Amino acid sequence: MQTPSDLRYTQNHEWVRVEDDKVFFGITDYAQYNLGDIVFVEIPEIDAEVTMEESIAVIESVKAVSEVFSPVSGTILEANEDLEDSPELINEAPYENWIGVISLDNGEELEDLLSADEYIAFCADLDE
Amino acid sequence: MSLKRTPLYDAHLKHTGKIIDFGGWELPVQYEGIIKEHHMVREKAGLFDVSHMGEFEVTGPHAEEFLQYLVTNDIKNMQDKQIVYTFMCYPDGGVVDDLLVYKYDTDNYLLVVNASNLEKDLEWIEQNVITGVKVNNVSDQFALIAIQGPLAQDILQKIADIDLTTIKQFWFNPAVELSGVECLVSRTGYTGEDGFEIYLKPEKALFIWDEIMRVGGEDITPAGLGARDTLRFEAKLPLYGQEIDKDITPLEAGFGFAVRLNKDDFIGKDVLLKQKNSKLQRTLVEFEMLGKGIPRSHYEIEKDGKKIGWVTSGAHSPTLNKNMGLALINSEFNNPGDIIDIVIRNKRVKAILTKSSFYKRKAKKEKKAIMEG
Numbered sequence: 110m111q112t113p114s115d116l117r118y119t120q121n122h123e124w125v126r127v128e129d130d131k132v133f134f135g136i137t138d139y140a141q142y143n144l145g146d147i148v149f150v151e152i153p154e155i156d157a158e159v160t161m162e163e164s165i166a167v168i169e170s171v172k173a174v175s176e177v178f179s180p181v182s183g184t185i186l187e188a189n190e191d192l193e194d195s196p197e198l199i200n201e202a203p204y205e206n207w208i209g210v211i212s213l214d215n216g217e218e219l220e221d222l223l224s225a226d227e228y229i230a231f232c233a234d235l236d237e
Numbered sequence: 238m239s240l241k242r243t244p245l246y247d248a249h250l251k252h253t254g255k256i257i258d259f260g261g262w263e264l265p266v267q268y269e270g271i272i273k274e275h276h277m278v279r280e281k282a283g284l285f286d287v288s289h290m291g292e293f294e295v296t297g298p299h300a301e302e303f304l305q306y307l308v309t310n311d312i313k314n315m316q317d318k319q320i321v322y323t324f325m326c327y328p329d330g331g332v333v334d335d336l337l338v339y340k341y342d343t344d345n346y347l348l349v350v351n352a353s354n355l356e357k358d359l360e361w362i363e364q365n366v367i368t369g370v371k372v373n374n375v376s377d378q379f380a381l382i383a384i385q386g387p388l389a390q391d392i393l394q395k396i397a398d399i400d401l402t403t404i405k406q407f408w409f410n411p412a413v414e415l416s417g418v419e420c421l422v423s424r425t426g427y428t429g430e431d432g433f434e435i436y437l438k439p440e441k442a443l444f445i446w447d448e449i450m451r452v453g454g455e456d457i458t459p460a461g462l463g464a465r466d467t468l469r470f471e472a473k474l475p476l477y478g479q480e481i482d483k484d485i486t487p488l489e490a491g492f493g494f495a496v497r498l499n500k501d502d503f504i505g506k507d508v509l510l511k512q513k514n515s516k517l518q519r520t521l522v523e524f525e526m527l528g529k530g531i532p533r534s535h536y537e538i539e540k541d542g543k544k545i546g547w548v549t550s551g552a553h554s555p556t557l558n559k560n561m562g563l564a565l566i567n568s569e570f571n572n573p574g575d576i577i578d579i580v581i582r583n584k585r586v587k588a589i590l591t592k593s594s595f596y597k598r599k600a601k602k603e604k605k606a607i608m609e610g
Contacts, residue, residue, distance in 0.1 A: 145255075145270065145463070146270050149553060149560070151529070167582070169531050171271045171272065171467060171553065172466075174531075193529065
């Protein structure tokens with residue numbers, strides 16, 4: 110399982126990359142592996158104002174429907190439309206294929222996110 | 238209650254199967270990936286562990302008479318070594334289970350039932366059994382391996398002591414040696430492809446599994462429950478609890494071919510006959526998504542804002558590469574070409590009713606040649 114050390118993570122299995130006041134997010138390698146083949150992504154709605162941990166997107170694998178929760182509060186600036194036609198991109202490269210971009214309205218929220226090491230430990234607990 | 242393991246559990250671990258709890262059984266939902274396994278079965282071959290299925294022996298001088306009354310298909314018409322797909326119904330026409338009946342001879346049968354219904358089925362059969370018939374749950378005496386796909390016969394032939402072309406679809410041979418192990422082999426399956434199901438002693442299951450994987454080489458993959466479900470769905474094969482259920486009759490679900498209303502009395506006949514002679518209130522229909530989304534079991538279906546039914550099964554079809562479903566709807570709305578709404582997470586998403594849009598295996602080349610010749 111890959112867990113890049115320069116990203117932050119949530120307990121809902123999203124990853125977060127901060128660039129200036131923009132937050133790119135997607136789902137982790139652990140999440141895509143456990144979901145299996147992804148066949149549908151309902152991408153976030155642009156301009157929607159969202160709060161941390163609000164459901165903002167849906168990922169469907171062959172067997173399961175899973176929600177994606179907003180890692181921070183802000184406004185949805187972009188959504189990755191490529192995923193609508195090619196949802197399998199998330200399986201192929203989960204950290205390259207971000208799902209959306211949110212404006213960072215409250216930088217303090219980032220402190221609630223997990224480091225790579227913390228996320229790895231969190232997943233190890235789940236697997237026990 | 239602890240989970241049960243089939244005799245092939247070690248094979249699943251060896252092939253790094255992702256093990257899940259499937260109705261009390263520890264079985265692999267997938268090995269390398271559901272879609273990859275699905276395509277392998279459509280294009281080459283896949284190997285499934287279906288040892289969790291239940292098997293009952295029904296024997297005795299009145300076995301034929303009893304089964305004729307118990308199930309909806311015609312047992313009296315069967316030849317020795319033939320198999321029929323049938324339903325057991327309640328008196329109200331609802332389905333107890335769908336099953337296969339294997340006829341050894343007039344006094345000896347094997348019933349193959351869904352694992353999830355095993356205890357309920359056994360209870361039902363014992364409740365209705367008549368004198369001169371013995372019913373034995375022999376599920377623990379069989380492992381069951383299914384090899385499915387266009388190359389299934391070529392692969393299995395490499396270890397079989399008989400010519401497998403002698404086993405026609407829905408027939409079986411109770412004494413086939415595979416690598417020296419005696420097995421019952423039938424040309425049956427649950428994928429919409431050609432293939433075989435192999436019944437054998439549990440202690441020989443791992444050996445035969447490995448033998449088939451060995452001779453299959455690159456042309457075969459182990460396939461899990463996930464692919465089994467997408468394959469059966471694409472081929473429009475019913476799943477108990479979804480297309481058929483205790484509240485859904487076989488006629489509503491469109492499987493009237495397995496209900497012989499012209500035979501002697503059988504459980505559920507009165508209601509089914511009445512249903513057939515009046516108009517069916519509900520019908521199982523096919524649809525394809527026009528809008529974005531995957532229909533899932535139990536999603537509601539609306540027409541002009543009014544609820545008309547629900548999705549029984551839905552999926553992204555890997556072979557046809559579209560999102561499609563089966564649904565039970567009020568018969569008056571069964572007009573192929575009409576637009577319906579599938580309610581997905583409180584949003585109405587458009588779909589179109591279709592007909593004969595599900596997967597059908599292409600006829601074999603030999604068969605075609607005969608037909609054309």
